[in-house]
Amino acid sequence: MDVVRTPEDRFTDLPAFPWSPSYAETSDGLRMAYVDEGEGPVVLLLHGEPSWSYLYRHMIPVLVEGGVRVIAPDLIGFGRSDKPTEMRDYTYARHVEWLRSVLFDRLDLTDVTLVCQDWGGLLGLRLVAEHPDRFARVVAANTGLPDGTKRLPDAWWQFHDFVERTPDLPIGFLVQSGCAEGLSEVEVAAYDAPFPDPTYKAGARAFPGLIPQTLDNPATPDNQAAWRVLETWDKPFLCAFSDKDPITAGGERMLIGKIPGAKDQPHTTITGGGHFLQEDRGPELAKVVLDWMS
Numbered sequence: 001m002d003v004v005r006t007p008e009d010r011f012t013d014l015p016a017f018p019w020s021p022s023y024a025e026t027s028d029g030l031r032m033a034y035v036d037e038g039e040g041p042v043v044l045l046l047h048g049e050p051s052w053s054y055l056y057r058h059m060i061p062v063l064v065e066g067g068v069r070v071i072a073p074d075l076i077g078f079g080r081s082d083k084p085t086e087m088r089d090y091t092y093a094r095h096v097e098w099l100r101s102v103l104f105d106r107l108d109l110t111d112v113t114l115v116c117q118d119w120g121g122l123l124g125l126r127l128v129a130e131h132p133d134r135f136a137r138v139v140a141a142n143t144g145l146p147d148g149t150k151r152l153p154d155a156w157w158q159f160h161d162f163v164e165r166t167p168d169l170p171i172g173f174l175v176q177s178g179c180a181e182g183l184s185e186v187e188v189a190a191y192d193a194p195f196p197d198p199t200y201k202a203g204a205r206a207f208p209g210l211i212p213q214t215l216d217n218p219a220t221p222d223n224q225a226a227w228r229v230l231e232t233w234d235k236p237f238l239c240a241f242s243d244k245d246p247i248t249a250g251g252e253r254m255l256i257g258k259i260p261g262a263k264d265q266p267h268t269t270i271t272g273g274g275h276f277l278q279e280d281r282g283p284e285l286a287k288v289v290l291d292w293m294s
Helices: 060-065 092-106 119-130 154-164 171-177 185-192 198-210 220-230 252-258 277-293
Strands: 022-025 031-037 042-046 069-073 112-117 135-141 237-242 268-270
Touching: 022 092, 031 060, 031 092, 042 119, 060 069, 060 277, 069 092, 092 119, 092 220, 112 119, 112 277, 119 135, 119 220, 135 277, 154 198, 171 185, 237 252, 237 277, 268 277
Parallel strands: 042 069, 042 112, 112 135, 135 237, 237 268
Antiparallel strands: 022 031, 031 069
């Protein structure tokens, strides 16, 4: 497996992101970066496609001030984490294992509150199902766990087709397109920072093709097995979706309807948030998490 590592000078003077990274090795020796700030109960912030932990910069200060320890990893292929250079090196199962080995083998996290969005949910909910004793509660925001039986909406397929035909993905532009209120030029540049050239973008290009939307997808059996566990999950489960995301709109209904721990919870719709509601309404989402935990 050929791997590249983004030069550290690409991350100099990022706006509103003062935290120094920590690093740990996955079970197969890749280096994963993560933010580790604050003290108290663990809140795990998992990003998705094609962002990195920078996505949570508006939430981390609010959460830390609220008395929790924030762990915000960069998925392999993103942020400061190592980046295999071939799309075939990325699989759903590998992403789950990369996270598992760092979060549990290296950091030994327990009593975790998971906050997940986009692929953060596709990976995080698998971890919850496969290691339920590690988690105390879940906050799902604009995410889900496809099981191979449903086709994603047309808005997602437009994204999929764009990624498929664009080897040099405009990462910052894609994140900006998923925000209801846009980004500044320096924020767009911060999302581009981990990816100096197309060699670094295989992980971002691979993600859309890994989502199980058919029964013969390699990840379908594992996701269906995860659902069988989630359908018995009675620990607290909160949905905090935004109102301006054409990709996940209505997706909270399946989570609320099928997961016992979601019953009678104060599910909320965060108004004014796009797909990347952490950008549009980050402090509000952080406050939802803290209020619910308390």
